[in-house]
Amino acid sequence: MGRRRELGSIASGIIGSFRSRNNDVDGYWGIGKLYLFVDHLQSKCVSIDLCSQRIAPYNPHFDLMTECYSKMFKGLLIKRSIPLEWIRAAYVYVEFEADYEERHHNWRSALGNPCNLVCVVVDDNGKSHVARAYTNCFPHDAKRESRSIR
Known part of the structure; x- marks a missing residue:
């Protein structure tokens, strides 16, 4: 039997994978595609519910990615x-155009605007297990990016 404290490690694994360049949508970096999707919206945030496989704001283009991360979480x-009864909620939050934080965003280490990622897993005791990641990104632009062929 596992322990609830391991939920923090699971959240860390999810957010690490989500941040990586291996998170692709149609062969392009998933975070860049999400950024392009919310670029015209007032709120520059995306929320993915790992338990119900829902993304807000909704776009069917991200259904496969949402399903993949939900399956990864359950796996x-x-x-x-x-x-699974120990899990009350599990979310991935992505905040684009976040405030620059010197200790997290490492100016000039990556191009683009600061982006904050958080994975929160709430257990049946109400405790939140949180993992954070930080990156920089631009909205997706197929003219500037190479498409993965895998």
Whole structure:
């Protein structure tokens, strides 16, 4: 039987994978595609519910990515013998055009605007297990990017 404290490690694994360049949508970096989607909206935030496989704001273009991360989350729970009943909620939040934080965004280490990512897993005792990641990105532009062929 797993332990609830392992939920922090699971959140860290999810957010690390979500941040990586291997998170692709149609062969392009998923975060850049999400940024392009919300670029014209007033709120520059995206929320993905890992339990119900829903993304807000909704766009069917991201259904496969949402399903993939939901399955990954549930697979990690199974791998660590953590019952699904222990999970009250699990979300990935992405905030684009975030305030620059010198210790997190490492100016000039990556091009683009600061972006904050958070994975929150709330257990049945009401405790939140949180993992954070930081990156910089531009909205997706197929003319500037190379498409993955995998």
